Amino acid sequence: MVTKNIKLDVAVVGATGLVGQEMLSILEERKFPVKNLYPFASEISAGEKVKFNGEEVTILPLNKKNIESTSVDIALWSIGSELSLEYIPVAIKAKWINIDNSAAFRMEKDVPLIVPEVNGDKLNSVKRGMVIANPNCSTIQLVQILKPLHDQYGLKRVVVATYQSVSGAGKLAMKELEEQTVNLLNGRSISKQVFPHQIAFTILPHIDDFLDNLYTKEEMKVINESRKILALPDLKITSTCARVPVFYSHSEAVNIEFRKSCSLKDVRSLLSHTEGVKIADDPKRFVYPLNVEATGKNETYVGRIRLDESVESGINLWIVSDNLRKGAALNAVQIAELICNKL
Numbered sequence: 001m002v003t004k005n006i007k008l009d010v011a012v013v014g015a016t017g018l019v020g021q022e023m024l025s026i027l028e029e030r031k032f033p034v035k036n037l038y039p040f041a042s043e044i045s046a047g048e049k050v051k052f053n054g055e056e057v058t059i060l061p062l063n064k065k066n067i068e069s070t071s072v073d074i075a076l077w078s079i080g081s082e083l084s085l086e087y088i089p090v091a092i093k094a095k096w097i098n099i100d101n102s103a104a105f106r107m108e109k110d111v112p113l114i115v116p117e118v119n120g121d122k123l124n125s126v127k128r129g130m131v132i133a134n135p136n137c138s139t140i141q142l143v144q145i146l147k148p149l150h151d152q153y154g155l156k157r158v159v160v161a162t163y164q165s166v167s168g169a170g171k172l173a174m175k176e177l178e179e180q181t182v183n184l185l186n187g188r189s190i191s192k193q194v195f196p197h198q199i200a201f202t203i204l205p206h207i208d209d210f211l212d213n214l215y216t217k218e219e220m221k222v223i224n225e226s227r228k229i230l231a232l233p234d235l236k237i238t239s240t241c242a243r244v245p246v247f248y249s250h251s252e253a254v255n256i257e258f259r260k261s262c263s264l265k266d267v268r269s270l271l272s273h274t275e276g277v278k279i280a281d282d283p284k285r286f287v288y289p290l291n292v293e294a295t296g297k298n299e300t301y302v303g304r305i306r307l308d309e310s311v312e313s314g315i316n317l318w319i320v321s322d323n324l325r326k327g328a329a330l331n332a333v334q335i336a337e338l339i340c341n342k343l
Ligand SMILES: NC(=O)c1ccc[n+]([C@@H]2O[C@H](COP(=O)([O-])OP(=O)(O)OC[C@H]3O[C@@H](n4cnc5c(N)ncnc54)[C@H](OP(=O)(O)O)[C@@H]3O)[C@@H](O)[C@H]2O)c1
Pocket: 013, 014, 015, 016, 017, 018, 019, 020, 040, 041, 042, 043, 044, 045, 046, 062, 077, 078, 079, 080, 081, 083, 101, 102, 103, 135, 136, 137, 167, 168, 169, 170, 171, 172, 323, 324, 327, 328
């Protein structure tokens, strides 16, 4: 939350998207000190309205001229890498402070990649015309639990498998899952536009493009971004990312090997005192993190915590977080709050 007495001109770029819509509601919810709101989207949505703080605000088409002529303090971008690469340089020249949700700038040396509870201290100076990157949704929830565990026990190796919801692929992907599910249940044929295979009732072991090393881009984002955020460039970490036919919230099975010995009781206690993390772990009562329960919440839920009996010191756990909130919009708004307190 912002405690300072300040009012800012805020742009939400991609305001009609799944992340953009969530950004608007989180800005409202957390009473972000907005003086003027400028929602941007494509030409298709220009002229339509978004609701913000009880008022209707007209959507502006994103183009060079509109960026140059709009006075903005902080801009929250969620329009994808290609468009971010095209338009953020214009916003930099116009002296906007840019928080970008795409992968376009995340691995650039001079661009801070921030999860406020984990490495908010890396945002030590804020300048007009800068870019701050919001990490990938799967990375955010992972580093939230890796950071305190590393500080306590030293990470030796991390193996993560993700089970990512369809909302992570945007609003057209949501529509595709919905339509395919309804059509299949009614014995009708289906069509595919977003995913290369039927997504309804299917697990796709494939998110984003395949690379020369046979990992996908998404898998390498989890690996490289975790290393950057934790400031552990040599961290041994590997990942497999899968898309599952659920609408909201990403789940991850995480195996972590430590350098120092650990006890289950201490791991539990450590994670239960970690900001932004909630324990849901009572197997006897069937309590563990569920995507349907994490949806709409701000915390990352952790459960199924158990010792990995195949190594000297290690654990397995299951984490779940709302990809549109902590995985995207909430984290971006929290970064904006950090900025406010530094302006
Ligand atoms: N979904 C997630 O969980 C998640 C998590 C982390 C990061 N992200 C990232 O956030 C970005 C958006 O994701 P999303 O899920 O919100 O996608 P989405 O639901 O498909 O929304 C895309 C947004 O981009 C706008 N847009 C498309 N073409 C445009 C153009 N030429 N000029 C201006 N605006 C344009 C759309 O406006 P119109 O409605 O007018 O077309 C819409 O507002 C992506 O970079 C994604 O990787 C997403």
